[in-house]
Amino acid sequence: MSVAFTGVGANNAYALDLYMDSKTKQIYAEPGPGRVRLGNFERVDEEATEEPKTPKKTANSKGDGDQIRAVEARLNKKIDALANKPKAPDDAKVTLGAKGLQFQSNDGNFKFAINGRLHADAAIQSGDKFVTYNDNDPSNGSFDPADEEATKRDLDSGTELRRVRIEVAGQFFNDWKFKLQPDYADEQVRLKDAFVKYTGFDWGEWTIGQSKQPYSFQQMMSSNDMPFMERSLEYAFTDVSVNRAIGLRYDHYGRTWTAAAGIYGDTATRQADSAADDEGWGASGRATWAPWFKPGELFHVGASAAYRVPQQGDKTVRYRNRPTHIDHFYPIDTGNIGNIDDEVFFNAEATGAYGPVSFESEYNVAYLQRNGDGTEDAKFDGWHFDVMYSLTGESRAAAYDPKDAVIKRLTPNRNFDLAGGWGAWELKGRISQVNMNKIGTPGERGGRETAATLGVNWYLNPWFRLMLDYTHVIDIDLGTAGTSRALLEGDPSDLDTVQMRGSLAF
Numbered sequence: 001m002s003v004a005f006t007g008v009g010a011n012n013a014y015a016l017d018l019y020m021d022s023k024t025k026q027i028y029a030e031p032g033p034g035r036v037r038l039g040n041f042e043r044v045d046e047e048a049t050e051e052p053k054t055p056k057k058t059a060n061s062k063g064d065g066d067q068i069r070a071v072e073a074r075l076n077k078k079i080d081a082l083a084n085k086p087k088a089p090d091d092a093k094v095t096l097g098a099k100g101l102q103f104q105s106n107d108g109n110f111k112f113a114i115n116g117r118l119h120a121d122a123a124i125q126s127g128d129k130f131v132t133y134n135d136n137d138p139s140n141g142s143f144d145p146a147d148e149e150a151t152k153r154d155l156d157s158g159t160e161l162r163r164v165r166i167e168v169a170g171q172f173f174n175d176w177k178f179k180l181q182p183d184y185a186d187e188q189v190r191l192k193d194a195f196v197k198y199t200g201f202d203w204g205e206w207t208i209g210q211s212k213q214p215y216s217f218q219q220m221m222s223s224n225d226m227p228f229m230e231r232s233l234e235y236a237f238t239d240v241s242v243n244r245a246i247g248l249r250y251d252h253y254g255r256t257w258t259a260a261a262g263i264y265g266d267t268a269t270r271q272a273d274s275a276a277d278d279e280g281w282g283a284s285g286r287a288t289w290a291p292w293f294k295p296g297e298l299f300h301v302g303a304s305a306a307y308r309v310p311q312q313g314d315k316t317v318r319y320r321n322r323p324t325h326i327d328h329f330y331p332i333d334t335g336n337i338g339n340i341d342d343e344v345f346f347n348a349e350a351t352g353a354y355g356p357v358s359f360e361s362e363y364n365v366a367y368l369q370r371n372g373d374g375t376e377d378a379k380f381d382g383w384h385f386d387v388m389y390s391l392t393g394e395s396r397a398a399a400y401d402p403k404d405a406v407i408k409r410l411t412p413n414r415n416f417d418l419a420g421g422w423g424a425w426e427l428k429g430r431i432s433q434v435n436m437n438k439i440g441t442p443g444e445r446g447g448r449e450t451a452a453t454l455g456v457n458w459y460l461n462p463w464f465r466l467m468l469d470y471t472h473v474i475d476i477d478l479g480t481a482g483t484s485r486a487l488l489e490g491d492p493s494d495l496d497t498v499q500m501r502g503s504l505a506f
Contacts, residue, residue, distance in 0.1 A: 018037075019037050020036055021034055022035070038075060041071055091106035098506075110170070110172055112169075117165045117224055119503050119504075121160050123326045125155035126495075155323055156327040158326050159326070161185070163223060165182065165183045167181040168180050175198060176198055176200075178196045180193065193209075193211055194209050195207050206248070207251070208248050210244055210245065213242050213262055215284045217362055218231050218232065218384075219235075225409040228428065232362070233432045233433060233451060234362075234364045236319050237364070237436070238345065238364055241282070241308045241366075242306045246265050247265060248262060257290070260287075261285035262284060265279050277313030280310045282343075283306065287303055288302035290400070290405070293402070297353065297355075302349040305344075305346050308342060310340050310342075315341075316338045318333070319446055320446070332479060333446055334439075334447075339372035339375045341369040341371055345367075346365050349361070357389050358407075361383070366379070366381070368380075368439075380436045381434075383433060388427065392425050411424070416460040425459075430453040431451075432451055433448070433449065436479065446479045449473065450474040453469055463505060469499045469500075471497045472495070
């Protein structure tokens with residue numbers, strides 16, 4: 001930027017302080033926010049500098065020209081110095097807004113944010129009584145029906161803090177990012193995310209530490225964003241073996257596609273029985289494509305695969321599912337399946353949105369390769385189909401994150417307030433099924449269940465929402481009694497659950 005002054009005369013001149021906006025580089029005659037003083041300059045009326053029709057040389061014309069050039073040089077030097085001045089990295093700004101509490105250095109190279117979530121749940125369950133066994137060993141589900149006393153019990157109703165997390169995340173030296181996220185749940189504190197990510201390459205990002213393995217739409221979606229309180233039934237087996245773990249992950253993405261892969265050991269909490277045992281290890285990958293993605297409209301497809309070898313000292317796996325997180329009884333349960341060589345998982349996903357209507361569906365299958373006398377390989381699978389409708393007009397397409405290939409939670413067009421704002425209202429429905437009976441060894445059949453869920457979500461603002469889910473069990477087969485540890489008395493179609501949640505996320 002350069003500044004030029006017209007001729008300067010002896011008359012009508014006076015001193016003027018000039019200021020430049022540090023962002024826009026505009027010049028002002030008055031101080032103000034973000035304006036830097038350039039110095040004191042002489043201003044001359046335009047009429048005094050107008051060139052007469054018949055130019056006349058004056059005694060001081062040469063002096064006026066020198067003064068003009070001196071003023072121009074001085075001002076331009078000030079402007080150039082300010083424009084090229086490096087920002088002080090030690091200066092920081094603090095903001096508190098929709099993205100939580102954030103700190104940022106003046107040069108933008110360092111960022112730090114404090115985020116969190118609180119999920120407070122309540123559940124009411126009704127239906128038939130289950131026959132269980134008092135001496136059941138909950139670690140592996142073993143019991144002897146001939147010797148142990150049977151008892152009847154109802155499913156549990158109550159309240160709990162489903163999740164309490166305080167998260168710190170940030171950026172350092174521009175290209176490096178980190179995240180630490182402990183979680184309080186089940187009266188225990190566990191570490192969820194703990195990783196460092198490098199983003200400086202044009203051809204992808206690398207993550208090292210404990211993070212989610214790239215597998216399936218519902219697993220990659222945050223619990224803050226899921227339209228239902230819990231993931232679907234087939235999450236029973238993906239949750240066990242294809243979840244967070246310590247490893248190395250690579251991500252690459254464009255506007256409408258993503259590709260991710262990683263290799264992993266165990267979780268941050270050591271799973272091997274002793275220090276002499278080798279941990280389990282695995283690998284996973286996910287690819288997605290959104291061939292139709294524009295304002296208010298979305299169609300997305302994806303596929304995932306994963307491989308897992310169990311730890312050396314305990315080559316067993318156990319898949320199970322319970323009606324709610326509050327209840328500690330698992331009506332479908334494989335018990336411990338031993339002699340596992342490896343597990344192989346496949347997933348297919350599709351999601352879409354058209355205006356206020358959206359859907360999400362997945363199919364998951366798990367293959368267990370086994371060895372040893374009297375054992376058979378297994379194939380467990382499941383699927384779900386979800387549909388959502390925003391009564392207040394918000395579109396889930398607008399919440400699609402092309403980098404992670406998931407849909408974030410709705411942002412209300414207008415927050416709830418006493419002046420007439422209603423927030424965002426969303427109706428939802430789901431049908432899902434899981435089948436853990438497809439195993440050659442009869443005593444290890446874990447059961448099959450089909451269930452339907454209806455509900456409503458109220459997003460009062462971007463931070464807080466209320467959720468209501470009603471789930472009805474359409475059909476349930478408890479599998480082999482020797483491994484499910486339970487019998488159902490009466491009609492299984494009488495099993496109903498109502499869950500409620502207040503969800504704070506910032």
